[in-house]
Amino acid sequence: MTPSARVQAAIDLLDAVIAAAKAQGASADRIAADWFRSRRFVGSKDRRAIRELVWSAIRVCGEVPESGRAAMLRVAVADPGIAALFDGSTYGPAPIRAGEVAAEGGNAPAWLSERLRQSGLGEDEQAALLGRAPLDIRANTLRITRDELRLRLPVELEVTAAPDALRLPSGTAAESWPEFQEGLFEVQDSGSQIACMALDVKPGEAVVDLCAGGGGKTLSLGAAMANTGELLACDIDRARLSRLPDRAARAGVLAQTRLLNPGKEAEMLADWAGRADAVMVDAPCSGTGTWRRNPEARWRLDPRSIERYCTMQANVLEIGAGLVRPGGRLTYVVCSLIDAEGRDRIEAFLAAHPDWSVAMPPLPAGRPHGKGWRLTPLGDGTDGFFFATIVRRVN
Numbered sequence: 001m002t003p004s005a006r007v008q009a010a011i012d013l014l015d016a017v018i019a020a021a022k023a024q025g026a027s028a029d030r031i032a033a034d035w036f037r038s039r040r041f042v043g044s045k046d047r048r049a050i051r052e053l054v055w056s057a058i059r060v061c062g063e064v065p066e067s068g069r070a071a072m073l074r075v076a077v078a079d080p081g082i083a084a085l086f087d088g089s090t091y092g093p094a095p096i097r098a099g100e101v102a103a104e105g106g107n108a109p110a111w112l113s114e115r116l117r118q119s120g121l122g123e124d125e126q127a128a129l130l131g132r133a134p135l136d137i138r139a140n141t142l143r144i145t146r147d148e149l150r151l152r153l154p155v156e157l158e159v160t161a162a163p164d165a166l167r168l169p170s171g172t173a174a175e176s177w178p179e180f181q182e183g184l185f186e187v188q189d190s191g192s193q194i195a196c197m198a199l200d201v202k203p204g205e206a207v208v209d210l211c212a213g214g215g216g217k218t219l220s221l222g223a224a225m226a227n228t229g230e231l232l233a234c235d236i237d238r239a240r241l242s243r244l245p246d247r248a249a250r251a252g253v254l255a256q257t258r259l260l261n262p263g264k265e266a267e268m269l270a271d272w273a274g275r276a277d278a279v280m281v282d283a284p285c286s287g288t289g290t291w292r293r294n295p296e297a298r299w300r301l302d303p304r305s306i307e308r309y310c311t312m313q314a315n316v317l318e319i320g321a322g323l324v325r326p327g328g329r330l331t332y333v334v335c336s337l338i339d340a341e342g343r344d345r346i347e348a349f350l351a352a353h354p355d356w357s358v359a360m361p362p363l364p365a366g367r368p369h370g371k372g373w374r375l376t377p378l379g380d381g382t383d384g385f386f387f388a389t390i391v392r393r394v395n
């Protein structure tokens, strides 16, 4: 493909990504995968270049762009090399017309940028939410230590603040390595690893991961428990939870799973009521801390979606709290940096439940935020997280 044809291909793909974002359809990753699958003639170098162009355009457009062309024109504003490729050549984009308007730049839709500002994130912190994420892995301590793993892997690795984490360059295909198939490591952002440390689980404890999804945090908790005690992973999403048993088998983690019916969670967990030593509540959230991985997610949010997440978060926090024994603890986690979803949720919970108090263990990165803890891409090189560990008073 010529460089101009790559730009036109990126414009076409962006049109599909924008339409899906407006209709709450498939993610940009999914759309790109399907798009390339139906164009097998596009070689791997061209694919990489097209993806690069598409994701650059998604990153620079704060508001949902009118069209793929308008989005690519925003890239061209800052990059004369791209502007020159609007040359009208065969398969290339038509030349830029006098007065043709590029999509609006910025970090996020204006209302969302303002919510982040009110949550203490300035322009530089917001810009860092749109950087490129490295690939962090976690040595599976059931099988190997971080140092031993480092010696076995074929690449240069950085260590991060999380004690079992190693950092690889963005886009490394680590899941194709034999060491991954052997369960020696998991792919997990260092911030997520540190959020798990906040629950401080110990061998022999009875632990529930209430919103386990595909089990990213369950596997980390199982390793910290050295596979002793009880570990129950729950979710209301059958498809997500069904991925957990295979992952747990590969990692050698012993965990039970339980699919919950929405609205009947407490009933279906009656055997755990007031019994858990520790509960992880990795709540559903707007994901503003994960834009490095899926920057187009910011085009899908509106103020009502944040409210809906807050309602779900209050619900799972109550359900999780009902499982904790007197003297036991709960870690509430969101990968969002909007205070309504993090800091304010914990404050509201504590105000309504005087028998609970905050008890954060020492952590290797991040800083206090309200009654909890915050990690950010700019400050910590991790995804953005808010989390807080709270303890139920012994009566």
Ligand SMILES: C[S@@+](CC[C@H](N)C(=O)[O-])C[C@H]1O[C@@H](n2cnc3c(N)ncnc32)[C@H](O)[C@@H]1O
Residues within 6 Å of the ligand: 210, 211, 212, 213, 214, 215, 216, 217, 218, 234, 235, 236, 237, 240, 260, 262, 263, 265, 282, 283, 284, 285, 312, 315, 316
């Ligand atoms: C942030 S994701 C979890 C990610 C997962 N813990 C991990 O580390 O990979 C939030 C999860 O909460 C689940 N969820 C939403 N409402 C729930 C409820 N009422 N009870 C249990 N899980 C719920 C969602 O299905 C989703 O999988």
